């Protein structure tokens with residue numbers, strides 16, 4: 001299955017037991033309660049997937065895209081569907097971009113660049129990429145940041161290709177920022 005693109009299917013179903021906890025709020029999901037199963041790659045088994053569960057109301061706030069996709073495909077009756085759709089649409093407009101890589105203005109000065117290890121100043125444009133994180137107790141995917149000028153060397157994309165991806169994935173990037181980004185990527 002290596003290299004196969006997996007289309008992730010998110011589902012809404014009634015909880016089969018009361019044992020699963022909501023990934024968002026960490027509270028248990030009661031047996032019989034409708035829940036969102038967000039399908040995610042299983043990092044312990046290549047090519048396989050697993051579900052993480054959310055209360056529908058929690059998903060509307062934190063996983064709006066997955067919830068909307070699942071509602072669209074849902075064959076079971078979701079009593080508060082309209083309300084959930086409205087809430088999810090409201091969250092997705094203020095949502096962080098969910099696809100990597102994306103560009104943004106650094107909200108703090110706490111991040112440092114994966115490539116040159118120098119700090120990224122608050123307010124400076126930065127490129128966010130997905131990276132492997134292994135702290136010993138936690139292994140998974142996290143977000144890493146790069147100076148635009150360091151980004152293309154780090155990701156292996158040429159500046160134009162990287163710019164096209166960033167432009168597609170970045171929400172809330174002004175036209176000015178996009179211009180700055182294009183210049184900085186090629187620096």
Ligand SMILES: [Zn+2]
Nearest residue numbers: 022025055058
């Ligand atoms: Zn919850």
Ligand SMILES: [Zn+2]
Nearest residue numbers: 113116147150
């Ligand atoms: Zn750098």
